Amino acid sequence: MILDAKIPEGPLEKKWTSFKNNAKLISPANKRKFKVIVVGTGLAGSSASATLAELGYQVETFCFHDSPRRAHSIAAQGGINAAKNYQNDGDSIWRLFYDTIKGGDFRAREANVYRLAEVSGNIIDQCVSQGVPFAREYGGQLTNRSFGGAQVSRTFYAKGQTGQQLLLGAYSALSAQIGLGRVTMHENSEMLDLVLVDGHAKGIVVRNLITGEISTHAADTVLLCTGGYSNVYYLSTNARGSNVTATWRAFKRGAAFANPCYTQIHPTCIPVAGDYQSKLTLMSESLRNDGRVWVPKKKGDSRLPQEIPEEERDYYLERKYPSYGNLAPRDIASRSAKEVCDEGRGVGPGGLGVYLDFSAAIGRLGEKTIRERYGNLFEMYANITGESAYERPMRIYPAVHYTMGGLWVDYNLMSTIPGLHVLGEANFSDHGANRLGASALMQGLADGYFVIPNTLGEYLSTQFGKKVSTDMPEFKKTETEVRARVEKLLAVKGTVPVDEFHRLLGLIIWNECGMARSEAGLKKAISDVRALRERFWKEVAIPGTGVELNQSLERAGRVADFLEFGELMCVDALTREESCGGHFRVEHQTADGEALRHDDKFAEVYAWMFKGEGNDPELVREELKYEAVHLATRSYK
C-alpha cells in the first residue's frame, strides 16, 4: 500500500487557494441526492453536520450521548488560536503555521497545518456571528491571551469555558438544521462497526443505548468525528465515555491508524489521589499566563509552600527555558515536572505534584483581576481539593489529555478506505508529535466548517449512480457480526467489573507508554496487555441483558477495543526509535535530557494496517516533505 497524501502542487501559501479553485464541485441539485453520515457531535461533527446540511446535503448524524451538546469538546477550557493579529504583536498566518509545526516537533504535514492557520481567522468570524460570547475589552474589541509555545497573544477565549461556548455555537447551528429537517439526529446511538460495499465506506452499524436495538444505516460517505483515545490510560482528562471504538472498528475494516503513540500529557492537572478515582481534572494551560511553576530546591522538603523562602524555590521552567518560561510547550513542561518529581522534589501526597503559584500575579494585578480571569478554575480546584488557590499555590501534575495520533487521512481528510472521512481529534493530521494549547478547538472547527465542505466533492463526484441500501448483503453481514460480538460479551458471565480491567490497562499504558518509554518497558507492556485481554474475555462481569440500557455492556465493548488498541500503541512506540514531542524514548535524549529526534530515519508518518486477527499489523510510511520550513532542533530556551 502506498499512502498518497494528495497534497496540491504549488507553493505552500497557494496550495489551499489553488485546491479550491480546481476542486470538484457538486451542484445544488445533486447535493440533495447525496446522503452523508456523520458520527460524533463534538466541534468537528456538529460543525460538519450543520455546514453540510446548509449546503444542501442530506445529513444523518449520530452520537452516543443523550444530546449532541454533551460531546467532550464542551470541556475544553482555555481558548482557540487564530492568526488575526488584533493585538498588533507581529502575528501572521505564517507564524501560527510555524509555531504549530515546531510545537509538533516537525512531525506534522506542512500543507495541512498551513491550511489550518489560513482558515483560523474565519473560524473566529463564524463563531462571533453565531453569538459566541468571546471575552472583550471595555471598548468592545475582542481580547486575547497567550498559550504555550507562542510568543504572541492569539488565543480567543470565553472565560474558562471556551470549548463549551464554541460547541454550543456549533450545536445551535446543528439544532437549526435539525429543526428545518435537513439533519436527522440519532442520539443515544453508538457506532459499533463500519459497513464497506466494494471496498468503499457506505454505512454504519449502531446500537441504541436505551433499547439495545441494533440497526444499519446507509449513505454515500461516512464522516468519523469521534475524538481521541486518551481513555486507553483509564485516568485522563477526557470524559468517561470518550473511546476508541469507532476509529478502531474502522481500522479493522482497513483504515490505516497513524502515529498512535503520539499522545499528549498535559502539565497542569489536579494530581491523582487514590484508586477510586474515575477521572483527572485539567487546570487550563491559560493559568500559566499568570501562575509560576516551582518546587523546593531541597529534596523531601515538607514545609508548607508559604514557609519556603524565595531563594529556596526552584522555578524550573523559568530557569531552563528563559525565553518561554512558564509557557513552554506542554510536552516539555510535563517532562520537566516528572523530572523534578523523580528527583524527589515533588510536593503533596506521594511527592507527585508541583506548585503553580499565583501570589506574584495577585500582588501585581490584584485578586479581583485574577478572579475575573480564572474564577471558575479556582472554584473547581477548591471544590475538588478543598484548598484555595488564592491563598496557597495549586498542586498540579501532568495527566493524559489529548491524542495527536488517529486515523490516517489525506489532504481531503479521507482515510485509506475510500469514502471514509475523518475529522478533528480522530484524525492524525495537524499536530505532529505534540499539540500546542488552543489548537484542538481550532482544528475541530476548521475541519468541520471550512475543510470538509470543500474537499467532500472530490470523493462524491466519483459516486454518481452508486447508491447503496441497507438491504444489501454487506449490511446484513456486518450487522450479524456486531450482534455476535455483543452476545459474546454477555456470554462471558465472569465476576470482575469492567472498570477493574480498564484501570489495570490504564496502569500498564501509563507506566510504560506514558511520559517516558523504553524498549524493555514497551515489550513488557505488550505482553501484559495481551495477558489482560485474555483475562478480560474469561472473567468480565456484565450483569443485565442486551435489550435495555446496560452501562456495563457499553463500557465492556469500549474496554474490549482499548485492550486491542493499547497493544498497537505500544508497538508504534517501540518502532519509533527516536524521541519527538510527547513521545519520549529514554534511549534517545540529549545530554541535558531533551528529546532527541532522528530526522534522517523518522521524518515520516507511521501508519498501521490491520492484517487479520492474530497477525502483526503492517507498517506503511508517509514521508514528511518539508519544503517551506527548515527542520530544526526545537528550542524554547
Add this chain to the structure above:
Amino acid sequence: MSTMHFHLRLWKQKSATDQGEFIEIDAKEIPSECSFLEMLDIVNNRLTREGKEPVSFASDCREGICGTCHMVINGVPQGPGRGAACQVYMRKFSNGQTITVEPYRVGAFPIVKDLVVNRSAYDRIIRSGGFISEHTGGAPDASATLIPKPVADAAMDAAACIGCGACAAACPNSSAMLFVGAKVTHLGLLPQGQAERKKRARSMVRTMQEEGFGNCSNYYACEAVCPAGVKADVISMLNREYIRGELSEAVGAID
C-alpha cells in the same frame, strides 16, 4: 486515607412504565476524598461482583460542564453545593448519614431507567429557535461589531447554562423558564441576535409549553440549584421578550 460509611436509599426502576422503588444499601469504607459519583461507582462495582445489577446513572465529563449527570440527592437536584452532581464530594456529608438518591421528577423528562431520565425536550426547545441563523462562510470580520464588555459578560453569564435540567427538576411547576430564559437572554443581548429576537422568544416559549413544562411563579428554586450559576433575572428578560414577540405577532407587525 480515612474512610466513611453511608446508608443509601437508591431509586431502582426498570423502565418508564415500571413502578420503581427505593433499595437500601450500606455503603461501607468509602474513601472520604472521593466524589459522589465515584462513591456510586464503588457501590455499583460491589453489586456487580455480587452478581447483582448496578444502578444506572448518567455521567460523562465529571467536571461539571457537560450536563450529562442528573439526579436528586437528599431532595436537591444535582445535590448540595454549587455545581453538578459530579462535583459533589463525600466530605460534604457526615459519617453514617442516610443519603437518598432519586431521579428528576419532571413530567416532560420521562424516566428511562433507575436515575436516568430523558431530557430531549430541552433539545427540541433549542431546535425551535435557540440559535442565530448564520450560514457558514458569510460572516463579517469578527472585529467589525464592537460589543461593550458588560454586554458580552452578561451574555456569557447566561450562555454558561449546561442544559442539565436541574431548574425544571427543582421547580414546583416543573418550569423550564430558567433554561429558556438563559438562551433568550444570551442571544437577545448580542447585536448578532437581534434579527430573530422576537420570533425566537415566541417560538421557544411555545415549544416549552407544548413539551409540558409549567410556568414560573417566582419561587427561584431554579436559581438556587443551577450548577452554572444562571440568575433568575433571565426569566424577567424572557417574559419581556416573549410579550414583545407575542404582541408583535398579534398586531401583525413585520418582525
